[in-house]
Amino acid sequence: MSLHLFRHKPDLMGVLDLQGGVHEHLEHLERLGLPYKRVKQAEDFTNLAGLIIPGGESTCLARLLNIFELKDVMLQHHRRGMKIWGTCAGAILLADKVLGEKACLGLIDMEIERNGFGSQLDSFKSEAVINAVSNDPIPLTFIRAPKIIRVGKDVHVLLQIDDYIAAAESDSILVTVFHPELTGCLALHRYFALKCGLNPAAENRSAVHKNWENSSWMQLARIAS
Amino acid sequence: MDAKRYELNVQLAQMLKGGVIMDVTNVEQAKLAEEAGAVAVMALERVPSDIRKDGGVARMSDPAMIAEIKKAVSIPVMAKARIGHFVEAQLLEALRIDYIDESEVLTPADEECHIDKTKFSIPFVCGARNLGEALRRIGEGAAMIRTKGEAGTGNVVEAVRHMRAMNREIRQLAQMPVEEVTGFAKNNGMPYELALRVKELGRLPVVNFAAGGIATPADAALMMQLGCDGVFVGSGIFKSADPALRARAIVKATAYFNDPQKVLEASIGLGEAMPGLEIGQIPPEQILAKRGW
Numbered sequence: 212m213s214l215h216l217f218r219h220k221p222d223l224m225g226v227l228d229l230q231g232g233v234h235e236h237l238e239h240l241e242r243l244g245l246p247y248k249r250v251k252q253a254e255d256f257t258n259l260a261g262l263i264i265p266g267g268e269s270t271c272l273a274r275l276l277n278i279f280e281l282k283d284v285m286l287q288h289h290r291r292g293m294k295i296w297g298t299c300a301g302a303i304l305l306a307d308k309v310l311g312e313k314a315c316l317g318l319i320d321m322e323i324e325r326n327g328f329g330s331q332l333d334s335f336k337s338e339a340v341i342n343a344v345s346n347d348p349i350p351l352t353f354i355r356a357p358k359i360i361r362v363g364k365d366v367h368v369l370l371q372i373d374d375y376i377a378a379a380e381s382d383s384i385l386v387t388v389f390h391p392e393l394t395g396c397l398a399l400h401r402y403f404a405l406k407c408g409l410n411p412a413a414e415n416r417s418a419v420h421k422n423w424e425n426s427s428w429m430q431l432a433r434i435a436s
Numbered sequence: 437m438d439a440k441r442y443e444l445n446v447q448l449a450q451m452l453k454g455g456v457i458m459d460v461t462n463v464e465q466a467k468l469a470e471e472a473g474a475v476a477v478m479a480l481e482r483v484p485s486d487i488r489k490d491g492g493v494a495r496m497s498d499p500a501m502i503a504e505i506k507k508a509v510s511i512p513v514m515a516k517a518r519i520g521h522f523v524e525a526q527l528l529e530a531l532r533i534d535y536i537d538e539s540e541v542l543t544p545a546d547e548e549c550h551i552d553k554t555k556f557s558i559p560f561v562c563g564a565r566n567l568g569e570a571l572r573r574i575g576e577g578a579a580m581i582r583t584k585g586e587a588g589t590g591n592v593v594e595a596v597r598h599m600r601a602m603n604r605e606i607r608q609l610a611q612m613p614v615e616e617v618t619g620f621a622k623n624n625g626m627p628y629e630l631a632l633r634v635k636e637l638g639r640l641p642v643v644n645f646a647a648g649g650i651a652t653p654a655d656a657a658l659m660m661q662l663g664c665d666g667v668f669v670g671s672g673i674f675k676s677a678d679p680a681l682r683a684r685a686i687v688k689a690t691a692y693f694n695d696p697q698k699v700l701e702a703s704i705g706l707g708e709a710m711p712g713l714e715i716g717q718i719p720p721e722q723i724l725a726k727r728g729w
Contacts, residue, residue, distance in 0.1 A: 229691050230454040230475065251692070266451045267475065268511050274473035274684070275691050279698075299451070325510050331534040332557055334444045354448050355512065355534070393447050425443055426637055428450070433638035434606045434663050 221260040221293065222409065225250040229275045231267020231300060234428035235392035239400045242420060244412035253284045261294045261407035264301030266390050269325065272300055273315040282316065289318060294383050296403045302386035303357050319384040320363025327358030327375065341370050341378060345398040350419065351389040359388060395423030437554050437577060445559030445579035449643040452476060452666055456687050459483050459670040463508040472683035476512040479505040484541045484588030485671035485710065494542045496524040499531055506533060519728045520546025529558040536560045540727035541587045550728060553577030563647065565598045565725055567605035568624035570640055575627040581640055584725045585648020588671050589713040592649040592658065594725060599646065599662045609635045651709045653689030653702040660693030677707030
C-alpha cells in the first residue's frame with residue numbers, strides 16, 4: 212500500500228446510520244453524484260469530509276451515540292476537520308444548549324428548544340429564500356421541529372423566521388431545523404458539500420429536482436427479490 | 437386530510453425508521469421508555485397481555501392518562517382507537533397526540549368498516565397480515581403500516597408470517613407483467629392503483645413496522661432483517677424481569693440489527709423475558725389478528 216493513501220484528503224460524505232431519515236439523505240447525495248457511506252461504527256468515520264446527522268428522535272440518537280462510544284470518535288474527527296450538518300434531531304444533538312435538557316455534542320454555540328411548535332398536527336410545509344444558499348425559494352418541511360432560540364456571536368444565521376432561527380452555521384457546523392431531505396431540493400446538500408470542500412455534480416443547478424417524489428428514498432430500501 | 441398533510445404524516449413515520457415504539461401505561465414507564473431511547477410511546481391503560489388476561493371490552497384509554505404521558509415526554513405519543521370507532525379517533529385528535537393506532541388489540545367497534553382516515557388531519561397506523569390488508573388500510577388513509585402479530589403473546593411467529601406474506605406478495609407484484617396486476621389486485625382485495633404503486637416501488641409505499649409478539653432483542657433484529665422499518669414492542673418490555681435493561685437492549689438490537697455481535701451483546705444478562713403463549717393454545721375467538729379485515 213502506498214503512502215499517499217494515508218495522506219489522502221478525506222473525500223467522502225457520511226450519513227449517521229443509527230435511526231431516522233438515513234435513506235432520504237443518501238438519496239440526495241446520490242443525486243448530487245457525491246461518494247457517500249453509512250456511518251455506524253467508529254471505523255466508518257475515516258475519510259469523511261462531512262457527516263450528516265439525520266432527523267429522527269434526538270433522545271434515541273444521543274443514547275445510541277453514548278452506548279456505542281461513537282460520540283468521542285465523532286468529536287475527534289470533528290477536531291481533525293470533518294464538517295457536520297444536523298437536520299432537525301441532528302441540530303439538537305449539535306447544540307451546546309438544549310432548553311430544559313442536557314446537551315449532547317455541544318459543537319455549536321446556540322440554544323435550541325426541542326419540539327418547539329407542538330404535536331404532529333402542528334407540523335407544516337412552507338418555503339423561503341436563503342440568500343447564502345440559493346436565489347430560488349427553498350421548500351421547507353418542519354416535522355415536530357425544534358426552534359433555535361439564539362446563537363452565539365461566531366454563529367451566522369442563515370434563515371430567521373418570525374421569532375426563531377431555522378438555519379445557522381459556524382465554520383465547521385451547519386444546522387437546519389427543517390428537513391431538506393424530505394423535499395426535492397438539493398440546494399442545502401450542495402451547500403454543505405461545498406462547505407466540506409467536495410464537488411457536487413454541476414448539472415443539478417435548479418433548487419428543486421423535478422423527478423423527485425417523497426418515495427424516492429425507497430429505491431434504497433426495496434424488499435430483496 | 438389534504439395531500440400535503442398526508443405527506444407530512446407519512447414523513448413523520450419515516451423519521452421513526454430504525455427505532456422502537458414502546459407500549460407504556462403510566463408516566464414512569466413513559467419516562468423510562470424515552471430514557472431507554474424509544475422513538476415514540478404508545479399510551480394505553482393495559483398492555484396487550486393484560487387485556488388478553490382480563491377479557492371484556494377493551495376501549496380507548498382514559499384521555500387524562502394519555503394527556504399526562506404527553507406532558508411527561510418530548511418524543512411522539514401514540515394512542516389506540518378501536519377499529520371503526522371514529523369518535524374515539526376524533527377525541528385522540530382533539531387531544532393533539534401525534535399518531536393514532538387503529539388497533540385490533542382493542543375490541544372492534546365496527547365489524548364492517550374501518551375508520552375513514554382521510555377525514556382526519558392526525559396520522560394513523562394500522563395493522564396488516566398481508567399486502568392486501570395493508571393496501572386497503574392505506575387506501576383508507578393510513579400513513580404507516582405495522583404487522584398484526586398476535587399481541588400479548590410474546591410469540592413472534594405471527595408477525596413473521598405477516599412480514600413474509602407481504603414480502604412474497606410484493607416480489608410477485610414486482611415481477612408480474614402489468615396485465616396480471618388487475619387479477620392479482622382483485623384476488624387479494626387490493627386497490628388497483630396502490631398495487632401498481634407497490635409494483636413500481638418494490639416495497640410498501642409507506643413505512644412498515646413490526647408489531648405483535650416481539651419479546652427479545654433477537655426478535656427485533658429478526659423482524660428488521662426481514663425488511664421491517666422499525667419495531668413496536670407491547671407487553672415485551674414491561675412484562676419482563678428488568679424493563680429498563682430490556683428496553684435499552686431492544687433499542688440497540690434494532691439499530692444494529694445486521695450486526696450479530698452487537699445483538700449478542702444486547703441479549704446478555706437481561707433476566708426473564710415475558711412469559712410466552714403458544715398460538716395454538718389460544719381459543720380461535722380470542723385471536724386478535726382476525727379482528728378487522
